[in-house]
Structure formats: structure tokens, C-alpha cells
Amino acid sequence: MNGPGTARAARWFERALVAATMAAAVWFFHWTTAANAGFGDWDEVDYFKLLVRGWKKGQLSLDIAPKPELLALADPYDPAQNAPHRLGDATLYKGKYYIYFGPAPALTVMLPWNLVTGREMSMGTAVFVFSCLGYFAACGLWLALRRRYFPESHLLVAPLGVLALGSGTHLLALVQRPMFWELPIAAGIAFVLLAAAAIYAAVHGRRPLAMMALAGVLLGLGVGSRPTVLFAAGMLLLPVWLAWRERDPARPAWWRLGLAGTVPLGLCGLAIMAHNYARFDNPLEWGQNYQLSGAYEGKLVHFALRFLPHNVGVYFFQHLQWSADFPFARAVGIEINHIKDYFGTEEVAGLAVTFPYFWFLLALPLAWWRRGPDETRRLTAALGGVLAYAVPVGGLVMGYFSTTTRYQTDFAVVTGLLALVGLLAVERWIRVVRPRLRVGVVAAAIAAVAVTAVIGGLMSFDYHGRTLRTTSPALWQMLDGRTEAMLAFVGQKFDLVDGPQVLKVRWRQQPAGTIEPVWEPLDRRADERILVEHIGEKLIRFGYARGGEAIRWGRPLKWANNHTHTVEIQVPSLHRAGRNDRWSRVRERTEFRRRTGVAVWFSGGRALDAIVPAWPADLQIGGRISREFSGEVRSQTTRAFRPDEVPSGLVEEFAKRGGVLRFRVVFPEPLQEAGEPLFAAGAHFRSNILAVETWGDGIRFAYENYSFPRVNSEPFKPNPAGHWVELEMASFRPDDFGGEGTGDVVVRLDGKEMIRSRQEAYHFPWGHERIGWNPFGTTCAAEFRGWITEARWIQARPATD
Numbered sequence: 046m047n048g049p050g051t052a053r054a055a056r057w058f059e060r061a062l063v064a065a066t067m068a069a070a071v072w073f074f075h076w077t078t079a080a081n082a083g084f085g086d087w088d089e090v091d092y093f094k095l096l097v098r099g100w101k102k103g104q105l106s107l108d109i110a111p112k113p114e115l116l117a118l119a120d121p122y123d124p125a126q127n128a129p130h131r132l133g134d135a136t137l138y139k140g141k142y143y144i145y146f147g148p149a150p151a152l153t154v155m156l157p158w159n160l161v162t163g164r165e166m167s168m169g170t171a172v173f174v175f176s177c178l179g180y181f182a183a184c185g186l187w188l189a190l191r192r193r194y195f196p197e198s199h200l201l202v203a204p205l206g207v208l209a210l211g212s213g214t215h216l217l218a219l220v221q222r223p224m225f226w227e228l229p230i231a232a233g234i235a236f237v238l239l240a241a242a243a244i245y246a247a248v249h250g251r252r253p254l255a256m257m258a259l260a261g262v263l264l265g266l267g268v269g270s271r272p273t274v275l276f277a278a279g280m281l282l283l284p285v286w287l288a289w290r291e292r293d294p295a296r297p298a299w300w301r302l303g304l305a306g307t308v309p310l311g312l313c314g315l316a317i318m319a320h321n322y323a324r325f326d327n328p329l330e331w332g333q334n335y336q337l338s339g340a341y342e343g344k345l346v347h348f349a350l351r352f353l354p355h356n357v358g359v360y361f362f363q364h365l366q367w368s369a370d371f372p373f374a375r376a377v378g379i380e381i382n383h384i385k386d387y388f389g390t391e392e393v394a395g396l397a398v399t400f401p402y403f404w405f406l407l408a409l410p411l412a413w414w415r416r417g418p419d420e421t422r423r424l425t426a427a428l429g430g431v432l433a434y435a436v437p438v439g440g441l442v443m444g445y446f447s448t449t450t451r452y453q454t455d456f457a458v459v460t461g462l463l464a465l466v467g468l469l470a471v472e473r474w475i476r477v478v479r480p481r482l483r484v485g486v487v488a489a490a491i492a493a494v495a496v497t498a499v500i501g502g503l504m505s506f507d508y509h510g511r512t513l514r515t516t517s518p519a520l521w522q523m524l525d526g527r528t529e530a531m532l533a534f535v536g537q538k539f540d541l542v543d544g545p546q547v548l549k550v551r552w553r554q555q556p557a558g559t560i561e562p563v564w565e566p567l568d569r570r571a572d573e574r575i576l577v578e579h580i581g582e583k584l585i586r587f588g589y590a591r592g593g594e595a596i597r598w599g600r601p602l603k604w605a606n607n608h609t610h611t612v613e614i615q616v617p618s619l620h621r622a623g624r625n626d627r628w629s630r631v632r633e634r635t636e637f638r639r640r641t642g643v644a645v646w647f648s649g650g651r652a653l654d655a656i657v658p659a660w661p662a663d664l665q666i667g668g669r670i671s672r673e674f675s676g677e678v679r680s681q682t683t684r685a686f687r688p689d690e691v692p693s694g695l696v697e698e699f700a701k702r703g704g705v706l707r708f709r710v711v712f713p714e715p716l717q718e719a720g721e722p723l724f725a726a727g728a729h730f731r732s733n734i735l736a737v738e739t740w741g742d743g744i745r746f747a748y749e750n751y752s753f754p755r756v757n758s759e760p761f762k763p764n765p766a767g768h769w770v771e772l773e774m775a776s777f778r779p780d781d782f783g784g785e786g787t788g789d790v791v792v793r794l795d796g797k798e799m800i801r802s803r804q805e806a807y808h809f810p811w812g813h814e815r816i817g818w819n820p821f822g823t824t825c826a827a828e829f830r831g832w833i834t835e836a837r838w839i840q841a842r843p844a845t846d
Contacts, residue, residue, distance in 0.1 A: 070211030083169025083223035136332035145332030149269030172223035182238035212501030233271030265313020411470035599653030703779030708836035720825035727807035776806035
């Protein structure tokens, strides 16, 4: 029997679950921000920090001057002319830099923090703060609606709702790349959701006038963050409508409520217009027409009804792509040529096909089912305020000339809140009409939110071209490697993925000089064998024999009597080529290495390694222990292919760096369509990358400074045996390794000069240069799938300015 004590315990349990879920969400927001360097110093890329510095100097412009070369251009707004000199996406007007993004985030958080503490707040910190505020406001408003209008809701629904709002609304997209694009969006969402909460309080609370005034101020700050919030101003009408309908003498008259909300909003609007006029001589100009982007902003059509159908389809129904590579989920961008004036589509995942709980939105009308007139009116005023935000702002975003995940967040959070009200409504309805099916609704909610949370977590690593691999490449590589190894382990347990063989062996002494085969392939066309030579008392060495070539011998090894040693054998004939199934794609990135790498490991240490040509694709894979082997093989299993089967990268990791980087390369066949990196250094948006790409019936080198035209070499035919490559850059000075400079970039192939070009080399910290890895998400694919070995620095100073 349920008594008061049981009910109180259930309430406390529910609150504990909600608090724990919200704490976990905020922790993940913080971790994601930190992992993407959001709490660090972005220097001149932190436009809002530059804005605060400018204010403190008594100016409205940013605290950074345009380059003289930019101001000297015939048309400084032409992206073809300004690319080398512009401050990307800043606004240039009368020789000064401004932001076209709203200043309210800096005014309300960053400036006060600076004045009180004397320290500067980074834009990433501000994104985190406003994302949390928006999340808290959405959770608080939904929980308040649930408590008042759906009091019989199952206790598990509350934590499910706050989990969905944290993981399935793309708020994570804002903290995953916490830059100047995301800050106004996060602030706009936070202010307008806080305004919606204030309107709820005006409808149900004891101080409606104060709450309406607060809502007006918050909406004004929202407009000052992101102009699209102006279209949510209709939410102020709902409490006014309710007061007009009820005419309750105990509550303020409708016109007083209207003035309480609209006067603060109007004053904020006048302040914004005065600010715009002071900057751009036009109260209605935010600066976008003078923005320096990759397009000529002043000539673009930013909004049109013809964009609406395409954007609705993308924002709600564009599906994810799934792969075997971490993070497994990938949002896609599609090329659009058939819509006049449409700018483009970035990587977007449709809400309805990515986060299943959004389908509960269809049940939202049930929220009004079987309610009395007074309750219906108040619910309409409270929910109508939320709808007055979601519909017009969402409709405006749908009419924009581009789709991006950050724009999607403008309406995704509030739409998710409405979907969760739909969940409460269908749960209430089913409890009345089919009580026995209530558990089914709760189970469906658990399943929908669980899928949402998993996909949302995976997508948090995919947003914005997977920028985590740029900001935290070591963390990305660790996550990538561990998840790949986990999948390979599962695949091998079910005999679905090929891999090296692991033998447990007890050795028997043979006369010195005895050579015996250990491993041989099943297919005789694969003429390769692993041999062992007994070179002394309990001394052996492994060798690799291939056709009539000389045997490649490894280092001497000592074995022990009555001890079982682990011998791991990796040879190309163990791996099939190009199998077209999902499990083969788990190892697709390492296919070339698996089919060309030779390694033998003895008791945990590498005993032999080599790189050899691949066998034909139609080879029968597999092998067996040779009948001529004298040792006792006690067991045989399979393991995953290891990234370090053959040593790669720098030979001496901690040796002095600088001069000329020289390394041996075996190019994979085929190269990835986007090209593959050989070397990368610099930072996000300031990178220097040397890549190799397919060209005609051969391949060629491609060198790129971010935002500058590529420099390409003449094509050449790759040698399966490999090549020596040398790279020189101005940042390779031994006395200032990693320092920024201008000089010749020189690329040589087997001593022949393939590229020589005068280029700026960007700064990079010691040890942050990447060989065979591109963490920046531009120019080419993320990793080189061939072999880069014997990399060394040759101390020779390149010519520089």
C-alpha cells in the first residue's frame, strides 16, 4: 500500500535522478569544451575578447587593426582579393574591425567578469556558461510544466527528459566548437528560454508584472545576442491574452502586462539600434553586409522562401552515415546546385531521424485533452509562449541560404522541449484510456531517449568536421585506437575479422646453424615463410623468406627451458583484400599495412619487421604451422593487427629537431579520394600541410597553407618498394624550431626537387608536428594509410627571411 512516506521517498528519488542526470550533462558540456580548447586563449581569433578590450579603451571596434594590405585593396570585401589579409568573418567598416554578431554576451558576462576579477573570460568559457544556462532554463521550464499539468507522470520520465534535453538538442554542437559563431547562438537560446520561463512565472506566479518586465529584458538581450530572437517577441502576447480573457480583478490588467513586457524590450531595441548606428551609420545594419567571409556577403541573398523546402528536409530528415571508424556516426553535407542563390549545406543530421524522442512532438495536441476552461487557457498561455519562440524563429532559420548544425540549435532546443511535453501528454492520455499500456509508453520513452543519448554522445565527436581531432589530436587518436581495437576484438571473437596469429610455443634445442620453417601460407602462390634459425645454446632468430629473395633476419633471442613463449606472426597472406562486408570495414584503414607488413613478436618484444609487396587480391588467405617445425605449439589464436607492427614515424623521438625532415614512404594503393597527409603542422585555420593525391594515372604532392592556393608537384609513378622524401620549411630552423617565418618550401623525391615555393610557415609547439596525420580537417584525409618509416631530422638550415 502506497502511503505518504512512500510518495515522499519516490519524489526524493526522482529529484536525485534528475539532479544526477543534469550534473552528468553539465560535466560532459565542460569536458567537451575543455577537450576542444574552449577554456584556453584563442588570441586574435577570440573576437569577443577583442571586443571587450576595445570597450575598455573607449571604442566600439575590436582591439585589432586591419592589415594595411587589406585596406589598400581595390575592393577589400572581395574574397578573392582579401583572403591573405582578412580577419575571417569579422566586419570591416571605415578601416576598423567590428563583429556582426550581437554584443550582448560580452556585455552581460565577459565584461562584468573582467571588471570584477581583472581577468579576461575566453569566448569558450562564455559559450559553456550560456549553454548551461540554456540547458537549465529548458529543464526548469519543462519540469515546471510537468509538475503543474502532468503530476501523475512516471518518476522515470523526469530524468529521461533532462537527459534528452542535454544530449539530443545539439547544444553539444555549441560547446564542441566554442568559438565566436557559437557564442551568440548559445546566448540567444539561453536568454529566450529564460524569457519563456519568466512568462511561465507571469502566468502562474504572484508577481506577473515583474516577470513580464524580466521577460522583456531577457528578450531584448536575446535580440542583442542574435537578431533572430526578435521573431520570438510574440511570446509576450500570451500572458496579455490570458489577462484579457480572464479579467481577474486580483491580477494586473492586460494593458499593464503588455506595457511591462514591451517597454523593456523596446528600450533594448533602441539601445541596439543606437549601437548599430554608432558603428555602421545605420540603425538597422548589424554588419553582415560588410562581413569578410569566403563569399561576397553584400551580394548574397540570405533569406528566401524558395530555400524553405530544402532546409526543412535537411533539418528534420537528413540521415546520418554510419561507419566502422570512430565516432561511427557522421553527419553529411550535400552539394546543392538546383536552388537559385543557395549558398550550401554543411554537415547536418535531421532531428526526426537522429533523435527518436522528437516524434513525441506529434502527441503535443493531447496536452489539452480533457482539461477545464481555466486550465486550458493557462496551459495555452504557458505553452503558447514556447510555441511563439519555436515556430517563427524556426521558420526564419528554415528560410536561410544555408544549413548548419549551429543554426539548427536555434530551434532544436525549444522543439525538443515541446516534444517532451508531447511525451507527457501521451503518457497522461494512455493512463486514462488504456492504463495497462502505460508501461509501454514509459518503455518507449526509455528506448527513444537511450538511443538519443547514445547518438548524441557519438555526434558530439563528429560536429564541425570532427574538430576534436584538431584541438586534441592525442585524445582523438586514443579514442579512435581504443574503439577500433574493441571492434576488431569483437569481430575476431566471432571469426569475422582477419588478424595475426598468436602461438604458444615451447622450444627444443637444435644444432647451431639449423634453419627450420615455423609458418607457411595455405595458398602456394603466396611464396612466403617465417623461419627460425638456431644460432647457439638457447639462442634463435626469426627470418622472413619470400620467393628467391634473400632471407630477412631479425635480432637474436633467448628462450628458456620448460617455458611457454608467446610468438605472434603477422604476414600479408593472413589478410584478404577488399572483402565487401561491414566487418571488413572495421580494418579498412589498415588494409594496405596488413597486406604489406611483416612482423614477428617474441614474448612481447618485436623480433622481426619488414615491408613487402601485397599478394594478389584473389589469394586464399590463411596459413599453418609447418610440419617441419621442431617446437611444441601448445595453442594457436588470432589477435588484432597492431598499429606498431612495423616501426614508423621518427626514429629518435626526442632528438634535436629542425633542418630537413627526411623519411621513407611506401604509398598505399589506392590513395583515398581526398588525398592523404605526409606532414601537418600549425593550428586550426593556420595550418601547413604536405599531402599526396591521385593525379591521372599517377600521384603528386600537394602543399597547402590554409586559405592560400595549393602548390602541386608534377605527377609521378610510385615505386612499390618505396621512396625517400625530404621536406624543408621556414619553421624548421634548428635555432627556432616551430617559429613562424617565411621561406622556401622544398619537397624532394629520391633527391629530385618536386616543389619549391615561397610560403609563410605558421608557428607550432615543439612535438606538435604530425607525420602521416592531419588533425586539422582541411586539405586532405585525416591519416596516411601507407608506411612512413626511418624519419629523421637532418640538421641543415633552410633559407628564410
